[in-house]
Amino acid sequence: MTIPYGRQSISDEDIAAVAEVLRSDFLTQGPAVPAFEAAVAARVGARHALAVNSATSALHVACLALGLGPGDWLWTVPNTFVASANCGLYCGASVDFVDIDPVTWNMSVTALRDKLIAARAAGRLPKVVVPVHFSGEPCDMAAIAALAREFGFRVIEDASHAIGADQGNRPVGSSAFSDITVFSFHPVKIVTTGEGGMAVTNDDGLAQSMALLRSHGITRDPALMTQAPDGPWYYQQVTLGFNYRMTDIQAALGLSQMARLDAFIARRHEIADRYDRLLAGLPVQRPLRAHGSRSALHLYIVRIPAVSGPERRDAAFSALRAAGVGVNLHYIPVHLQPWYQGLGFRRGQFPQSERYYAEAITLPLYPALTEAEQDFVVRTLAEAIAA
Numbered sequence: 001m002t003i004p005y006g007r008q009s010i011s012d013e014d015i016a017a018v019a020e021v022l023r024s025d026f027l028t029q030g031p032a033v034p035a036f037e038a039a040v041a042a043r044v045g046a047r048h049a050l051a052v053n054s055a056t057s058a059l060h061v062a063c064l065a066l067g068l069g070p071g072d073w074l075w076t077v078p079n080t081f082v083a084s085a086n087c088g089l090y091c092g093a094s095v096d097f098v099d100i101d102p103v104t105w106n107m108s109v110t111a112l113r114d115k116l117i118a119a120r121a122a123g124r125l126p127k128v129v130v131p132v133h134f135s136g137e138p139c140d141m142a143a144i145a146a147l148a149r150e151f152g153f154r155v156i157e158d159a160s161h162a163i164g165a166d167q168g169n170r171p172v173g174s175s176a177f178s179d180i181t182v183f184s185f186h187p188v189k190i191v192t193t194g195e196g197g198m199a200v201t202n203d204d205g206l207a208q209s210m211a212l213l214r215s216h217g218i219t220r221d222p223a224l225m226t227q228a229p230d231g232p233w234y235y236q237q238v239t240l241g242f243n244y245r246m247t248d249i250q251a252a253l254g255l256s257q258m259a260r261l262d263a264f265i266a267r268r269h270e271i272a273d274r275y276d277r278l279l280a281g282l283p284v285q286r287p288l289r290a291h292g293s294r295s296a297l298h299l300y301i302v303r304i305p306a307v308s309g310p311e312r313r314d315a316a317f318s319a320l321r322a323a324g325v326g327v328n329l330h331y332i333p334v335h336l337q338p339w340y341q342g343l344g345f346r347r348g349q350f351p352q353s354e355r356y357y358a359e360a361i362t363l364p365l366y367p368a369l370t371e372a373e374q375d376f377v378v379r380t381l382a383e384a385i386a387a
Protein backbone atom coordinates (compact mmCIF):
# COMPACT_ATOMS: atom_id res chain seq x y z
CA MET A 1 0.00 0.00 0.00
CA THR A 2 1.33 3.40 -0.90
CA ILE A 3 -0.58 6.46 0.19
CA PRO A 4 0.89 9.72 -1.14
CA TYR A 5 0.74 12.92 0.92
CA GLY A 6 -1.18 14.65 -1.84
CA ARG A 7 -2.53 13.94 -5.27
CA GLN A 8 -4.71 15.51 -7.93
CA SER A 9 -8.36 14.70 -8.50
CA ILE A 10 -9.16 14.37 -12.21
CA SER A 11 -12.74 13.83 -13.42
CA ASP A 12 -14.13 12.69 -16.76
CA GLU A 13 -15.27 16.32 -17.25
CA ASP A 14 -11.66 17.49 -16.80
CA ILE A 15 -10.47 14.99 -19.41
CA ALA A 16 -13.24 16.03 -21.84
CA ALA A 17 -12.36 19.71 -21.38
CA VAL A 18 -8.70 19.05 -22.24
CA ALA A 19 -9.63 16.85 -25.20
CA GLU A 20 -11.86 19.60 -26.54
CA VAL A 21 -8.91 22.02 -26.63
CA LEU A 22 -6.77 19.39 -28.37
CA ARG A 23 -9.40 19.19 -31.14
CA SER A 24 -9.71 22.99 -31.42
CA ASP A 25 -7.72 25.58 -33.37
CA PHE A 26 -5.71 26.88 -30.42
CA LEU A 27 -3.44 24.90 -28.11
CA THR A 28 -2.15 28.18 -26.68
CA GLN A 29 -3.24 31.84 -26.79
CA GLY A 30 -6.83 30.79 -27.47
CA PRO A 31 -10.04 31.32 -25.47
CA ALA A 32 -9.39 28.92 -22.56
CA VAL A 33 -6.79 31.07 -20.80
CA PRO A 34 -9.01 34.19 -20.53
CA ALA A 35 -11.95 32.00 -19.48
CA PHE A 36 -9.87 30.43 -16.68
CA GLU A 37 -8.60 33.86 -15.63
CA ALA A 38 -12.16 35.20 -15.48
CA ALA A 39 -13.29 32.22 -13.38
CA VAL A 40 -10.49 32.67 -10.85
CA ALA A 41 -10.93 36.46 -10.70
CA ALA A 42 -14.65 36.03 -10.07
CA ARG A 43 -14.17 33.32 -7.43
CA VAL A 44 -11.55 35.20 -5.42
CA GLY A 45 -13.00 38.67 -5.94
CA ALA A 46 -10.04 40.32 -7.68
CA ARG A 47 -10.28 42.70 -10.61
CA HIS A 48 -7.49 41.18 -12.73
CA ALA A 49 -6.11 37.65 -13.05
CA LEU A 50 -3.06 36.69 -15.14
CA ALA A 51 -2.41 33.02 -15.83
CA VAL A 52 1.24 31.98 -16.12
CA ASN A 53 3.15 28.71 -16.37
CA SER A 54 3.86 28.40 -12.61
CA ALA A 55 3.47 30.20 -9.30
CA THR A 56 7.23 30.70 -9.42
CA SER A 57 6.80 32.73 -12.63
CA ALA A 58 3.88 34.59 -11.05
CA LEU A 59 6.09 35.56 -8.08
CA HIS A 60 8.83 36.71 -10.48
CA VAL A 61 6.59 38.97 -12.59
CA ALA A 62 4.87 40.24 -9.43
CA CYS A 63 8.22 41.33 -7.96
CA LEU A 64 9.29 42.97 -11.22
CA ALA A 65 5.95 44.77 -11.59
CA LEU A 66 6.46 46.20 -8.09
CA GLY A 67 9.85 47.52 -9.20
CA LEU A 68 11.98 45.17 -7.07
CA GLY A 69 15.61 45.33 -8.17
CA PRO A 70 19.24 45.55 -7.10
CA GLY A 71 19.67 47.38 -3.80
CA ASP A 72 16.17 46.40 -2.64
CA TRP A 73 15.15 43.85 0.00
CA LEU A 74 12.47 41.17 -0.15
CA TRP A 75 11.37 39.49 3.08
CA THR A 76 9.51 36.23 3.40
CA VAL A 77 9.36 33.35 5.91
CA PRO A 78 11.90 30.49 6.17
CA ASN A 79 9.02 27.99 6.44
CA THR A 80 8.09 27.99 2.76
CA PHE A 81 9.05 26.55 -0.59
CA VAL A 82 12.25 28.12 -1.93
CA ALA A 83 10.33 29.91 -4.71
CA SER A 84 8.89 32.47 -2.24
CA ALA A 85 12.45 33.72 -1.64
CA ASN A 86 14.11 32.97 -4.99
CA CYS A 87 11.86 35.50 -6.78
CA GLY A 88 13.72 38.25 -4.92
CA LEU A 89 17.10 36.91 -6.05
CA TYR A 90 15.86 36.67 -9.69
CA CYS A 91 15.34 40.44 -9.57
CA GLY A 92 18.83 41.10 -8.21
CA ALA A 93 17.39 42.09 -4.82
CA SER A 94 18.56 40.82 -1.42
CA VAL A 95 16.43 38.39 0.56
CA ASP A 96 15.86 38.19 4.30
CA PHE A 97 13.44 36.24 6.49
CA VAL A 98 10.91 36.83 9.25
CA ASP A 99 10.42 33.95 11.65
CA ILE A 100 7.10 32.12 12.02
CA ASP A 101 4.59 32.18 14.85
CA PRO A 102 4.75 28.96 16.90
CA VAL A 103 0.96 28.62 16.96
CA THR A 104 -0.17 29.63 13.45
CA TRP A 105 3.07 28.52 11.69
CA ASN A 106 2.61 31.62 9.52
CA MET A 107 4.75 34.78 9.48
CA SER A 108 4.85 36.22 13.00
CA VAL A 109 3.41 39.73 12.91
CA THR A 110 5.32 40.55 16.12
CA ALA A 111 8.61 39.38 14.62
CA LEU A 112 7.81 41.36 11.46
CA ARG A 113 7.15 44.56 13.44
CA ASP A 114 10.35 44.15 15.49
CA LYS A 115 12.42 43.51 12.39
CA LEU A 116 10.90 46.52 10.60
CA ILE A 117 11.76 48.81 13.51
CA ALA A 118 15.37 47.57 13.44
CA ALA A 119 15.52 47.84 9.65
CA ARG A 120 14.24 51.41 9.70
CA ALA A 121 17.00 52.36 12.15
CA ALA A 122 19.56 50.68 9.85
CA GLY A 123 18.07 52.24 6.69
CA ARG A 124 17.32 48.81 5.21
CA LEU A 125 13.54 48.57 5.03
CA PRO A 126 12.17 45.95 2.63
CA LYS A 127 10.51 46.99 -0.61
CA VAL A 128 8.41 43.80 -0.80
CA VAL A 129 7.18 41.40 1.91
CA VAL A 130 5.83 37.98 0.88
CA PRO A 131 3.60 36.38 3.54
CA VAL A 132 2.79 32.74 2.78
CA HIS A 133 -0.64 31.31 3.68
CA PHE A 134 1.01 28.17 4.98
CA SER A 135 -0.99 24.94 4.50
CA GLY A 136 -3.90 27.10 3.32
CA GLU A 137 -4.40 28.92 6.64
CA PRO A 138 -4.63 32.67 5.93
CA CYS A 139 -2.01 35.00 7.47
CA ASP A 140 -3.24 38.00 9.47
CA MET A 141 -3.38 40.23 6.40
CA ALA A 142 -5.06 43.21 8.10
CA ALA A 143 -2.15 43.44 10.56
CA ILE A 144 0.45 43.04 7.81
CA ALA A 145 -1.29 45.69 5.69
CA ALA A 146 -1.23 48.11 8.65
CA LEU A 147 2.55 47.61 8.91
CA ALA A 148 2.88 48.04 5.12
CA ARG A 149 1.26 51.47 5.42
CA GLU A 150 3.39 52.42 8.42
CA PHE A 151 6.71 51.26 6.98
CA GLY A 152 6.02 51.75 3.26
CA PHE A 153 6.51 48.30 1.77
CA ARG A 154 4.50 46.40 -0.84
CA VAL A 155 2.87 43.02 -0.23
CA ILE A 156 2.66 39.90 -2.40
CA GLU A 157 0.55 37.11 -0.83
CA ASP A 158 1.99 33.70 -1.68
CA ALA A 159 -1.33 31.84 -1.73
CA SER A 160 0.09 28.77 -3.48
CA HIS A 161 -1.62 26.66 -0.78
CA ALA A 162 -4.71 28.75 -0.36
CA ILE A 163 -7.06 29.04 -3.33
CA GLY A 164 -10.55 28.56 -1.91
CA ALA A 165 -9.61 29.77 1.59
CA ASP A 166 -11.52 32.63 3.22
CA GLN A 167 -10.53 35.16 5.84
CA GLY A 168 -13.55 36.65 7.52
CA ASN A 169 -15.98 36.91 4.63
CA ARG A 170 -13.24 37.66 2.08
CA PRO A 171 -11.75 35.00 -0.18
CA VAL A 172 -7.95 34.77 -0.18
CA GLY A 173 -7.06 36.48 -3.46
CA SER A 174 -9.41 39.44 -2.99
CA SER A 175 -6.10 41.24 -2.37
CA ALA A 176 -7.85 43.76 -0.14
CA PHE A 177 -4.71 43.87 2.03
CA SER A 178 -2.01 43.34 -0.59
CA ASP A 179 -0.81 44.46 -4.00
CA ILE A 180 -0.80 41.04 -5.68
CA THR A 181 -1.79 37.49 -4.71
CA VAL A 182 -0.21 34.43 -6.32
CA PHE A 183 -1.69 30.91 -6.72
CA SER A 184 -0.06 27.61 -7.77
CA PHE A 185 -1.73 24.88 -9.82
CA HIS A 186 0.91 22.18 -9.34
CA PRO A 187 -0.79 18.74 -9.03
CA VAL A 188 -0.35 18.49 -5.25
CA LYS A 189 -2.09 21.85 -4.71
CA ILE A 190 -5.85 22.42 -4.35
CA VAL A 191 -6.66 22.92 -8.06
CA THR A 192 -4.32 21.79 -10.83
CA THR A 193 -3.34 22.63 -14.40
CA GLY A 194 -0.37 20.21 -14.43
CA GLU A 195 2.06 23.08 -14.05
CA GLY A 196 0.64 26.56 -13.74
CA GLY A 197 0.14 29.64 -11.66
CA MET A 198 -1.78 32.88 -11.50
CA ALA A 199 -1.24 36.40 -10.23
CA VAL A 200 -4.31 38.41 -9.24
CA THR A 201 -4.50 42.12 -8.42
CA ASN A 202 -6.94 45.00 -8.20
CA ASP A 203 -4.37 47.45 -9.64
CA ASP A 204 -4.73 48.18 -13.37
CA GLY A 205 -1.09 49.25 -13.75
CA LEU A 206 0.33 46.16 -12.04
CA ALA A 207 -1.92 43.93 -14.16
CA GLN A 208 -0.69 45.62 -17.32
CA SER A 209 2.97 45.27 -16.28
CA MET A 210 2.58 41.58 -15.43
CA ALA A 211 0.75 40.94 -18.71
CA LEU A 212 3.71 42.42 -20.62
CA LEU A 213 6.30 40.55 -18.55
CA ARG A 214 4.71 37.13 -19.08
CA SER A 215 4.98 37.45 -22.86
CA HIS A 216 8.38 38.88 -23.85
CA GLY A 217 7.51 42.47 -22.94
CA ILE A 218 5.66 42.64 -26.25
CA THR A 219 2.43 44.55 -26.89
CA ARG A 220 0.05 44.97 -29.83
CA ASP A 221 -1.76 47.83 -28.12
CA PRO A 222 -0.81 51.14 -29.83
CA ALA A 223 -1.56 52.97 -26.57
CA LEU A 224 1.40 51.21 -24.94
CA MET A 225 3.83 51.80 -27.85
CA THR A 226 6.53 54.42 -27.96
CA GLN A 227 5.92 55.16 -31.66
CA ALA A 228 3.11 54.73 -34.18
CA PRO A 229 2.70 51.15 -35.55
CA ASP A 230 4.50 50.46 -38.86
CA GLY A 231 1.48 48.47 -40.07
CA PRO A 232 -1.13 45.91 -39.14
CA TRP A 233 1.58 43.27 -38.47
CA TYR A 234 3.29 45.46 -35.93
CA TYR A 235 4.06 44.59 -32.35
CA GLN A 236 6.51 46.31 -30.11
CA GLN A 237 8.76 45.15 -27.31
CA VAL A 238 8.58 47.83 -24.64
CA THR A 239 10.27 46.01 -21.76
CA LEU A 240 12.34 42.87 -21.19
CA GLY A 241 9.87 40.06 -20.56
CA PHE A 242 9.74 36.27 -20.63
CA ASN A 243 7.71 33.44 -22.09
CA TYR A 244 5.75 32.55 -18.96
CA ARG A 245 2.46 31.88 -20.75
CA MET A 246 0.02 29.15 -19.75
CA THR A 247 -1.30 26.93 -22.57
CA ASP A 248 -5.00 26.54 -23.39
CA ILE A 249 -4.63 22.81 -22.63
CA GLN A 250 -3.68 23.69 -19.06
CA ALA A 251 -6.25 26.46 -18.71
CA ALA A 252 -9.08 24.14 -19.84
CA LEU A 253 -8.10 21.72 -17.07
CA GLY A 254 -7.94 24.55 -14.55
CA LEU A 255 -11.31 25.97 -15.60
CA SER A 256 -12.92 22.56 -15.31
CA GLN A 257 -11.31 22.04 -11.87
CA MET A 258 -12.56 25.42 -10.61
CA ALA A 259 -16.13 24.07 -10.84
CA ARG A 260 -15.18 21.64 -8.04
CA LEU A 261 -13.12 24.03 -5.89
CA ASP A 262 -15.76 24.29 -3.16
CA ALA A 263 -16.27 20.52 -3.16
CA PHE A 264 -12.49 20.01 -2.87
CA ILE A 265 -12.28 22.36 0.12
CA ALA A 266 -15.31 20.77 1.81
CA ARG A 267 -13.81 17.30 1.38
CA ARG A 268 -10.44 18.46 2.77
CA HIS A 269 -12.25 19.81 5.83
CA GLU A 270 -14.04 16.49 6.30
CA ILE A 271 -10.73 14.62 6.26
CA ALA A 272 -9.00 17.16 8.52
CA ASP A 273 -11.89 17.08 11.03
CA ARG A 274 -11.56 13.32 11.10
CA TYR A 275 -7.78 13.57 11.66
CA ASP A 276 -8.48 15.99 14.51
CA ARG A 277 -10.74 13.39 16.17
CA LEU A 278 -8.49 10.39 15.50
CA LEU A 279 -5.35 12.16 16.72
CA ALA A 280 -6.89 13.77 19.79
CA GLY A 281 -5.44 11.21 22.21
CA LEU A 282 -1.89 11.25 20.80
CA PRO A 283 0.99 13.39 22.13
CA VAL A 284 1.22 15.44 18.93
CA GLN A 285 0.45 19.09 18.19
CA ARG A 286 -2.38 19.26 15.68
CA PRO A 287 -2.72 22.21 13.28
CA LEU A 288 -4.50 25.33 14.45
CA ARG A 289 -8.01 25.37 13.03
CA ALA A 290 -8.52 29.09 13.39
CA HIS A 291 -11.78 30.80 14.10
CA GLY A 292 -12.69 33.57 11.71
CA SER A 293 -10.99 31.99 8.73
CA ARG A 294 -11.53 28.93 6.61
CA SER A 295 -8.30 27.22 5.56
CA ALA A 296 -7.94 25.67 2.11
CA LEU A 297 -6.25 22.78 3.98
CA HIS A 298 -3.60 22.10 1.37
CA LEU A 299 -1.60 20.29 4.07
CA TYR A 300 -2.40 18.56 7.37
CA ILE A 301 0.70 18.67 9.57
CA VAL A 302 1.33 17.30 13.05
CA ARG A 303 4.25 18.19 15.28
CA ILE A 304 5.93 15.66 17.53
CA PRO A 305 7.46 17.80 20.26
CA ALA A 306 11.26 17.75 20.12
CA VAL A 307 12.72 17.52 23.59
CA SER A 308 16.40 17.63 22.70
CA GLY A 309 16.33 16.99 18.95
CA PRO A 310 14.28 15.60 16.10
CA GLU A 311 14.89 11.90 16.92
CA ARG A 312 11.29 10.99 17.81
CA ARG A 313 9.93 12.73 14.74
CA ASP A 314 12.59 11.14 12.55
CA ALA A 315 11.70 7.67 13.86
CA ALA A 316 7.97 8.23 13.28
CA PHE A 317 8.65 9.61 9.81
CA SER A 318 10.74 6.57 8.87
CA ALA A 319 8.17 4.13 10.30
CA LEU A 320 5.38 5.77 8.28
CA ARG A 321 7.44 5.71 5.08
CA ALA A 322 8.39 2.06 5.71
CA ALA A 323 4.69 1.23 6.07
CA GLY A 324 3.93 2.79 2.68
CA VAL A 325 2.60 6.10 3.93
CA GLY A 326 4.06 8.88 1.80
CA VAL A 327 4.49 11.42 4.56
CA ASN A 328 6.48 14.53 3.73
CA LEU A 329 8.11 17.49 5.45
CA HIS A 330 7.01 21.03 4.64
CA TYR A 331 9.40 22.79 4.84
CA ILE A 332 13.14 22.64 5.19
CA PRO A 333 13.79 26.23 6.35
CA VAL A 334 14.93 28.15 3.26
CA HIS A 335 17.81 29.84 5.13
CA LEU A 336 19.32 26.37 5.82
CA GLN A 337 19.53 25.51 2.11
CA PRO A 338 23.13 25.48 0.86
CA TRP A 339 22.41 28.27 -1.62
CA TYR A 340 21.18 30.54 1.17
CA GLN A 341 23.99 29.45 3.52
CA GLY A 342 26.26 30.64 0.74
CA LEU A 343 24.57 34.04 1.01
CA GLY A 344 25.56 34.17 4.69
CA PHE A 345 22.53 32.74 6.53
CA ARG A 346 23.28 30.57 9.55
CA ARG A 347 21.53 27.96 11.69
CA GLY A 348 20.02 29.55 14.78
CA GLN A 349 18.84 32.73 13.06
CA PHE A 350 15.15 31.75 12.89
CA PRO A 351 14.59 29.47 15.88
CA GLN A 352 10.81 29.00 15.52
CA SER A 353 11.18 27.79 11.92
CA GLU A 354 14.07 25.53 12.90
CA ARG A 355 12.17 24.06 15.84
CA TYR A 356 9.14 23.54 13.61
CA TYR A 357 11.43 21.73 11.13
CA ALA A 358 12.58 19.35 13.89
CA GLU A 359 8.99 18.42 14.76
CA ALA A 360 6.76 18.45 11.67
CA ILE A 361 5.31 15.62 9.60
CA THR A 362 2.88 16.20 6.73
CA LEU A 363 0.20 13.50 6.72
CA PRO A 364 -1.68 12.42 3.56
CA LEU A 365 -4.57 14.72 2.64
CA TYR A 366 -6.31 14.76 -0.72
CA PRO A 367 -9.95 14.39 -1.81
CA ALA A 368 -9.81 10.67 -2.66
CA LEU A 369 -8.15 9.60 0.63
CA THR A 370 -10.38 6.87 2.11
CA GLU A 371 -11.34 6.38 5.75
CA ALA A 372 -9.51 3.04 5.77
CA GLU A 373 -6.34 4.72 4.50
CA GLN A 374 -6.69 7.48 7.05
CA ASP A 375 -7.19 4.92 9.85
CA PHE A 376 -4.05 3.14 8.68
CA VAL A 377 -2.04 6.39 8.72
CA VAL A 378 -3.15 7.22 12.26
CA ARG A 379 -2.61 3.66 13.53
CA THR A 380 0.89 3.58 12.06
CA LEU A 381 1.70 6.97 13.57
CA ALA A 382 0.36 5.92 17.00
CA GLU A 383 2.43 2.73 16.95
CA ALA A 384 5.54 4.62 15.93
CA ILE A 385 5.10 7.15 18.73
CA ALA A 386 4.52 4.38 21.29
CA ALA A 387 7.61 2.45 20.15
Ligand SMILES: *Cc1c(COP(=O)(O)O)cnc(C)c1O
Pocket residue numbers: 053054055056057080081083084132158160161183184185186195196197
Ligand atom coordinates in the same frame (compact mmCIF):
# COMPACT_ATOMS: atom_id res chain seq x y z
C1 LIG B 1 4.19 25.17 -4.76
C2 LIG B 1 4.65 26.46 -4.19
C3 LIG B 1 5.28 27.46 -4.95
C4 LIG B 1 5.68 27.25 -6.37
O1 LIG B 1 4.65 26.83 -7.17
P1 LIG B 1 4.94 26.35 -8.66
O2 LIG B 1 3.60 26.50 -9.32
O3 LIG B 1 5.37 24.92 -8.55
O4 LIG B 1 5.97 27.22 -9.25
C5 LIG B 1 5.57 28.68 -4.35
N1 LIG B 1 5.31 28.90 -3.06
C6 LIG B 1 4.75 27.96 -2.28
C7 LIG B 1 4.47 28.27 -0.86
C8 LIG B 1 4.42 26.71 -2.82
O5 LIG B 1 3.90 25.76 -2.04
